[in-house]
Amino acid sequence: MDDVMKKRISIGIAVTCLLVAAIVFYKTTLSGPSTGANKNREVYLVCANPKCAKTTTMKMDKYREHMIANGSDPMESMMGMGDTDGPTDYCPQCGELSCYKGMKCEECGEIFPINYALGKDAYKCPKCGYDKYRNLD
Ligand SMILES: [Zn+2]
Numbered sequence: 001m002d003d004v005m006k007k008r009i010s011i012g013i014a015v016t017c018l019l020v021a022a023i024v025f026y027k028t029t030l031s032g033p034s035t036g037a038n039k040n041r042e043v044y045l046v047c048a049n050p051k052c053a054k055t056t057t058m059k060m061d062k063y064r065e066h067m068i069a070n071g072s073d074p075m076e077s078m079m080g081m082g083d084t085d086g087p088t089d090y091c092p093q094c095g096e097l098s099c100y101k102g103m104k105c106e107e108c109g110e111i112f113p114i115n116y117a118l119g120k121d122a123y124k125c126p127k128c129g130y131d132k133y134r135n136l137d
């Protein structure tokens, strides 16, 4: 087997792995085996538009409808998580592409945008410092 062939095969494997990971992530995040529970999962959108600056709480199924209504593919958006290039979602309040996905602090209830640029501190509550994931390691 020549080098070009080997390269092609390894790229193929990498792409397949990525696809599988994306599909698994998509299924567990957006639909999941227990659809009932996931349907009631809430999505937080924190608007970074200074004129709006609202935080929207949406049920997962409403969020999917919202994404589709705005011409976004929910799967693409989920795959874009971790991308620090900018807002990932359209704001249901002002209509701008200015929302970051948010997270609700289990300690104080503060809803804050997940800032991937902070790396390990992305999920740390800016108000009380509680970090759901930090406690796991
Ligand atoms: Zn807004």
Ligand SMILES: [Zn+2]
Pocket (backbone or CB within 6 Å): 105, 106, 107, 108, 109, 110, 125, 126, 127, 128, 129, 130
């Ligand atoms: Zn907190």
